[in-house]
Amino acid sequence: MQNSEALALTAALLAAAGDLTQRINDGVQARGFEGRPAYGFAFARLAPDGATVTELAAHLGVTKQAASQLVDELVRKGYAERRAHPVDARARLVVLTERGRKCTRAAEEAAADAVRAWVEVLGEGEVRVLCDRLARIAPYGPLRPTW
Amino acid sequence: MQNSEALALTAALLAAAGDLTQRINDGVQARGFEGRPAYGFAFARLAPDGATVTELAAHLGVTKQAASQLVDELVRKGYAERRAHPVDARARLVVLTERGRKCTRAAEEAAADAVRAWVEVLGEGEVRVLCDRLARIAPYGPLRPTW
DNA sequence: ACGTATTGGTCAAGTTGCTTGACCATCATC
């Protein structure tokens, strides 16, 4: 594999990820929710059982201060709320509101729409294989916000 | 394909791209060049024959003001210089210096190193197929800097 | 040829989303 190919691969990955992210965000807004792409990834972590600010920070790959600011935004816009943590009085459990869950579903729908275009080009099997390959390569490091 | 899979695919793409980008940047710095990831993508556009600020802006997916600021940085650090454009007196042709070309090669080497880890997991054929798939999906939209 | 609109580029100021640093409250360990 030549060196220039490696750079091109990176560029292609970034372009694909950026394209998807943009489409999803547009789709979420078209469904009547305001927000930025980071919301979706925060939702993914909060949806099952909620999370603390520190856990969220680790998931997103940012400082806990940045995560706390993001939670401020989510609370202000009615997507999440801070509750007392059941076992640790220092911590606060951030959970989605009903509106937050609705927005999560909107994001998932938008993501499905965006990927559908890919499926039409590559076929469902190919896309599934693509997922599989990526999962083996980048096994859940934090999502890094910048290139 | 389920909705939640689509979001997970996006997350995986972002994680993979972010991981690669970080590794490349680290590799470039380890080779003695200072810079940020955007440099590499700028170099890729400048390397063949140079480019105008406006062309660079389109390639990176930012405003021409932002591109101009990036060029300022590149010039200040000795990687590029602004020349008179051969046919258009308004425009200025941004070209790499010798140091800029050295840094470009360092970036390509670092990218190859980063991808090598992938090749060991997936095999060269798989990685090549991956490149191919991505190229068919995201045929050179601009590189978007944020998620 | 000439006025008008467009294009390439820069300067200036504002915004956003992150960071580092300081700090308090609570927990864990001994």
Added chain:
DNA sequence: GATGATGGTCAAGCAACTTGACCAATACGT
């Protein structure tokens, strides 16, 4: 129960982008 680690917030700073205003040179329509 003192001591250090951990969860969280407040505050200030910064990097990289944006929008807006502007000038110089080109392209177009007549």
